Amino acid sequence: MLESLRAEVLEANLELVRRGLVLYTFGNASGLARAEGLVVIKPSGVPYNEMTPAHMVVTDLKGRVVEGNLRPSTDLATHIALYLSSPRVGGVVHTHSRHATAWAQAGREIPCFGTTHADYFHGAVPVTEALSPAEVETAYEANTGVAILRTLGTRDALSCPAMLVHGHGPFCWGATVTEAVHTAVIVEELAAMAWMTIAINPAATPIALSLRDKHHFRKHGATATYGQK
Amino acid sequence: MLESLRAEVLEANLELVRRGLVLYTFGNASGLARAEGLVVIKPSGVPYNEMTPAHMVVTDLKGRVVEGNLRPSTDLATHIALYLSSPRVGGVVHTHSRHATAWAQAGREIPCFGTTHADYFHGAVPVTEALSPAEVETAYEANTGVAILRTLGTRDALSCPAMLVHGHGPFCWGATVTEAVHTAVIVEELAAMAWMTIAINPAATPIALSLRDKHHFRKHGATATYGQK
Amino acid sequence: MLESLRAEVLEANLELVRRGLVLYTFGNASGLARAEGLVVIKPSGVPYNEMTPAHMVVTDLKGRVVEGNLRPSTDLATHIALYLSSPRVGGVVHTHSRHATAWAQAGREIPCFGTTHADYFHGAVPVTEALSPAEVETAYEANTGVAILRTLGTRDALSCPAMLVHGHGPFCWGATVTEAVHTAVIVEELAAMAWMTIAINPAATPIALSLRDKHHFRKHGATATYGQK
Amino acid sequence: MLESLRAEVLEANLELVRRGLVLYTFGNASGLARAEGLVVIKPSGVPYNEMTPAHMVVTDLKGRVVEGNLRPSTDLATHIALYLSSPRVGGVVHTHSRHATAWAQAGREIPCFGTTHADYFHGAVPVTEALSPAEVETAYEANTGVAILRTLGTRDALSCPAMLVHGHGPFCWGATVTEAVHTAVIVEELAAMAWMTIAINPAATPIALSLRDKHHFRKHGATATYGQK
Numbered sequence: 001m002l003e004s005l006r007a008e009v010l011e012a013n014l015e016l017v018r019r020g021l022v023l024y025t026f027g028n029a030s031g032l033a034r035a036e037g038l039v040v041i042k043p044s045g046v047p048y049n050e051m052t053p054a055h056m057v058v059t060d061l062k063g064r065v066v067e068g069n070l071r072p073s074t075d076l077a078t079h080i081a082l083y084l085s086s087p088r089v090g091g092v093v094h095t096h097s098r099h100a101t102a103w104a105q106a107g108r109e110i111p112c113f114g115t116t117h118a119d120y121f122h123g124a125v126p127v128t129e130a131l132s133p134a135e136v137e138t139a140y141e142a143n144t145g146v147a148i149l150r151t152l153g154t155r156d157a158l159s160c161p162a163m164l165v166h167g168h169g170p171f172c173w174g175a176t177v178t179e180a181v182h183t184a185v186i187v188e189e190l191a192a193m194a195w196m197t198i199a200i201n202p203a204a205t206p207i208a209l210s211l212r213d214k215h216h217f218r219k220h221g222a223t224a225t226y227g228q229k
Numbered sequence: 230m231l232e233s234l235r236a237e238v239l240e241a242n243l244e245l246v247r248r249g250l251v252l253y254t255f256g257n258a259s260g261l262a263r264a265e266g267l268v269v270i271k272p273s274g275v276p277y278n279e280m281t282p283a284h285m286v287v288t289d290l291k292g293r294v295v296e297g298n299l300r301p302s303t304d305l306a307t308h309i310a311l312y313l314s315s316p317r318v319g320g321v322v323h324t325h326s327r328h329a330t331a332w333a334q335a336g337r338e339i340p341c342f343g344t345t346h347a348d349y350f351h352g353a354v355p356v357t358e359a360l361s362p363a364e365v366e367t368a369y370e371a372n373t374g375v376a377i378l379r380t381l382g383t384r385d386a387l388s389c390p391a392m393l394v395h396g397h398g399p400f401c402w403g404a405t406v407t408e409a410v411h412t413a414v415i416v417e418e419l420a421a422m423a424w425m426t427i428a429i430n431p432a433a434t435p436i437a438l439s440l441r442d443k444h445h446f447r448k449h450g451a452t453a454t455y456g457q458k
Numbered sequence: 459m460l461e462s463l464r465a466e467v468l469e470a471n472l473e474l475v476r477r478g479l480v481l482y483t484f485g486n487a488s489g490l491a492r493a494e495g496l497v498v499i500k501p502s503g504v505p506y507n508e509m510t511p512a513h514m515v516v517t518d519l520k521g522r523v524v525e526g527n528l529r530p531s532t533d534l535a536t537h538i539a540l541y542l543s544s545p546r547v548g549g550v551v552h553t554h555s556r557h558a559t560a561w562a563q564a565g566r567e568i569p570c571f572g573t574t575h576a577d578y579f580h581g582a583v584p585v586t587e588a589l590s591p592a593e594v595e596t597a598y599e600a601n602t603g604v605a606i607l608r609t610l611g612t613r614d615a616l617s618c619p620a621m622l623v624h625g626h627g628p629f630c631w632g633a634t635v636t637e638a639v640h641t642a643v644i645v646e647e648l649a650a651m652a653w654m655t656i657a658i659n660p661a662a663t664p665i666a667l668s669l670r671d672k673h674h675f676r677k678h679g680a681t682a683t684y685g686q687k
Numbered sequence: 688m689l690e691s692l693r694a695e696v697l698e699a700n701l702e703l704v705r706r707g708l709v710l711y712t713f714g715n716a717s718g719l720a721r722a723e724g725l726v727v728i729k730p731s732g733v734p735y736n737e738m739t740p741a742h743m744v745v746t747d748l749k750g751r752v753v754e755g756n757l758r759p760s761t762d763l764a765t766h767i768a769l770y771l772s773s774p775r776v777g778g779v780v781h782t783h784s785r786h787a788t789a790w791a792q793a794g795r796e797i798p799c800f801g802t803t804h805a806d807y808f809h810g811a812v813p814v815t816e817a818l819s820p821a822e823v824e825t826a827y828e829a830n831t832g833v834a835i836l837r838t839l840g841t842r843d844a845l846s847c848p849a850m851l852v853h854g855h856g857p858f859c860w861g862a863t864v865t866e867a868v869h870t871a872v873i874v875e876e877l878a879a880m881a882w883m884t885i886a887i888n889p890a891a892t893p894i895a896l897s898l899r900d901k902h903h904f905r906k907h908g909a910t911a912t913y914g915q916k
Contacts, residue, residue: 227503274914685732
């Protein structure tokens with residue numbers, strides 16, 4: 001079932017390892033077969049070097065395992081919240097990558113300090129508020145999704161393809177799981193650059209909106225000129 | 230004697246090298262054969278690329294060499310203090326890994342700034358007090374163990390599987406030496422993230438106890454849901 | 459057409475990857491065939507591991523594609539501005555390398571804190587002013603070149619072979635594209651060292667002019683003694 | 688001539704590359720044949736991947752080339768100053784390794800913040816004063832040696848086997864060039880740890896003298912217990 005998506009989800013998880021974004025069994029990536037209403041996600045706590053497409057777990061959008069003998073990643077409910085939030089989200093990735101996690105632990109959004117950032121985000125990479133004790137105690141993983149969506153507000157999820165969960169780490173998403181991994185790599189790089197930026201100049205400010213828009217719309221939307229036709 | 234433990238201890242020492250936690254002959258890992266009351270430990274000052282299981286030194290719990298022609302690691306007495314402190318400790322690792330050592334040198338515990346940390350520790354990674362001149366001058370390595378146990382207080386060692394020794398570096402332990410190495414890798418990562426966290430937000434605070442407990446007990450204890458059954 | 463320059467430009471782009479200066483399709487390098495008035499530049503958004511010399515795009519000095527089916531790098535107009543500014547510039551490189559970009563985002567020049575720096579630059583690595591909204595909205599890439607030349611002032615471009623573009627990242631140049639890549643690697647290293655220098659001593663000052671000149675002219679100009687005759 | 692020393696000096700230079708201490712042709716290592724009064728040193732500006740033992744340059748202790756067609760490293764005179772300062776110095780290494788150079792650029796000694804440091808140095812890694820303009824203008828490289836010796840004072844060079852030259856970078860030495868390279872690797876590590884230590888705790892202080900002495904004399908001198916007999 002969903003052989004091609006299983007393969008893509010496995011590859012996405014392995015790419016997280018190759019890019020240095022995960023330690024041990026940290027992190028998880030999933031993809032959505034929207035027509036079927038099925039999620040393919042990494043199993044919980046299985047070493048990356050042993051994973052095959054057959055280890056991927058298939059669940060429905062209520063989180064019930066449809067195929068597979070393994071438990072899905074504990075963060076499944078957060079992934080599902082994102083899939084349900086927008087018809088355009090087809091992949092979700094969560095890591096504890098070092099620099100992005102440091103911003104999440106610091107409880108600060110990553111400001112749009114430069115064009116590298118603007119090439120991917122039309123503004124800061126936001127950070128959620130801390131979850132309340134009640135949100136943590138019951139349905140924690142689903143409430144993590146609620147916190148992300150609360151911070152997204154009325155924006156479509158794809159217009160802001162990543163967020164830091166307060167005290168936790170980055171969640172990233174995209175039209176496909178492959179895109180979501182790409183975004184996870186970028187967020188880690190932006191987090192590293194921003195950390196150094198404020199060390200070099202504690203009064204550093206985000207770039208002007210004109211520059212932000214120029215870079216963002218060179219790469220995104222109808223007027224994009226980056227890349228090949 | 231203890232062939233399988235010798236192999237595991239060697240492998241643990243080599244894993245420290247592969248994970249980038251040791252330079253040259255820094256660091257040491259040991260394992261305990263509790264039934265026999267014997268410790269298998271890395272020899273002192275032997276290059277990692279020359280070590281074989283036969284180089285591992287076997288001692289009793291008074292630190293006397295039982296098998297082997299080489300001197301054991303100078304830190305043997307600290308390892309033994311941990312083995313004697315709890316019937317559950319089966320492996321001990323000491324490194325001078327860069328970030329964790331920086332916290333030890335700074336004389337600060339590593340606060341529980343995020344869920345990555347809470348997944349492994351139920352609170353800060355503590356730091357000992359500095360040893361007194363008298364403790365340093367006589368039985369220094371044993372007194373390092375005393376300082377660790379003093380800071381542990383009434384807690385069982387496995388409930389807090391690592392500590393920073395003031396002005397020195399991290400000691401980590403676990404049910405096995407393999408687990409202790411895993412913890413040493415995690416402590417280094419937590420130390421790196423925490424260093425960046427306070428640079429990004431000098432007023433960063435530990436996560437709420439509810440979030441800490443949720444993550445900790447997703448992975449530890451009777452109610453754990455992480456990983457496979 | 460220009461087979462040897464195509465090969466050199468490809469190699470220069472690949473060297474940026476090997477040196478860790480670019481992520482994904484970030485960065486671009488070009489070379490000039492001055493006699494022919496032709497620029498050979500990396501195509502926009504093509505993965506590095508798929509590029510061959512045939513993918514390089516040949517344009518004239520007005521930015522019109524002369525040979526090749528691919529779009530040139532979006533930053534072409536900035537490269538051309540540098541080629542037109544000095545008869546000695548034969549190669550241009552742009553990266554978003556991590557440390558140099560952090561200085562650009564911080565809006566600060568990299569001070570000449572040591573002899574490593576003075577070996578390559580006769581003073582700070584300058585940073586441009588931020589472009590005005592009007593400069594960003596129309597002919598942005600050409601205006602980026604204008605901003606660089608404005609900051610260069612009356613200096614010949616080769617006397618200051620790199621600059622940080624405010625809120626963006628480093629542009630580097632040289633007599634050849636191979637030299638420009640070498641400079642890009644050096645600028646990244648200088649940026650890293652300078653970042654740590656001001657962390658260690660916020661009051662750090664540039665080295666004395668006598669030391670700066672001694673090092674610079676050991677390696678550059680008629681009195682150079684570095685290297686082989 | 689001096690085939691075995693040529694091989695050791697080449698290997699020492701290559702080890703600097705493998706350990707990540709040098710970029711391009713930065714850095715240099717030399718060894719002394721004291722009985723013959725001859726220095727074997729890396730040639731200036733030759734890429735490391737092309738160097739063979741035959742490229743090493745042999746000079747006398749006045750810096751005159753005795754064998755070889757290549758120019759010696761520009762820093763030869765500094766190496767010679769160290770060889771002449773103590774009958775025990777047999778190897779000298781100079782790098783621009785990133786963290787140690789940052790401390791040199793900051794103009795600060797590296798405090799003895801921990802036992803890793805004390806294992807190698809009996810106190811801080813000192814930094815020289817800045818050279819005067821007159822010292823820079825004439826016999827600069829020899830005067831760099833003078834500045835090092837001035838800061839050493841009455842200590843034997845081997846009792847303090849490294850120093851930061853103000854605004855420049857580390858010089859390291861030892862009984863052999865192999866030892867000097869080892870020290871260069873350690874100094875870089877100590878510099879990295881110390882940089883993070885003061886970021887974590889700006890009020891961090893050196894370890895107590897009792898702890899410093901305990902560690903130092905576990906590894907050095909007549910009472911050493913580290914390593915094998």
